[in-house]
């Protein structure tokens with residue numbers, strides 16, 4: 760079995776730019792129903808703060824959507840390879856969603872932390888529950904649609920899934936919203952209007968990181 764990265768490396772303090780030693784900032788975990796707008800909001804965050812945040816690239820057995828880039832949006836892989844990685848304990852969290860497997864590898868998080876950036880995860884609800892069981896310091900934000908009807912409209916307008924996949928996503932959405940209503944996350948952002956929702960999300964993240972809101976800050 761190949762060596763896996765010990766968890767303590769994800770938790771240990773690290774030196775930034777030589778003179779200051781700072782604690783590793785918390786991992787920001789974004790979740791929410793498929794179609795709620797997580798990718799839309801994260802794209803804005805990465806564009807506004809290109810040197811601050813790094814995306815943890817998940818593995819998935821789902822086929823790529825036309826706009827998705829392998830190795831950047833996801834590591835697209837086969838079910839047997841995903842299974843092998845799982846048996847090697849390569850994943851911090853993994854889940855099956857809408858008939859496909861998704862997982863965050865330890866090395867995906869570690870490579871973001873090694874780059875000195877704040878690590879951002881975009882994962883499913885089952886994955887959120889698993890990350891909560893680890894000792895990783897994380898903050899959890901749930902992106903909610905204004906309503907299930909609007910979620911359905913967005914999923915259909917996106918046009919990346921067939922009828923069966925849309926149906927599965929809407930079923931899961933109900934469960935995810937219920938869990939969020941019970942207070943399972945640190946923050947809920949309702950993505951009603953993109954600009955407003957983005958500002959709320961960005962403000963909350965900057966507050967978590969103890970940073971100002973304007974401009975691209977330097978570590």
Ligand SMILES: Nc1ncnc2c1ncn2[C@@H]1O[C@H](COP(=O)(O)OP(=O)(O)OP(=O)(O)O)[C@@H](O)[C@H]1O
Nearest residue numbers: 792793794795796797798799913917950951952953
């Ligand atoms: N506030 C909004 N108002 C209207 N449409 C939106 C809004 N936010 C996102 N959308 C659109 O809704 C669709 C779903 O958004 P997006 O792909 O970002 O969702 P997601 O949560 O990342 O989904 P998945 O988990 O399936 O990747 C996209 O077509 C996007 O352009």
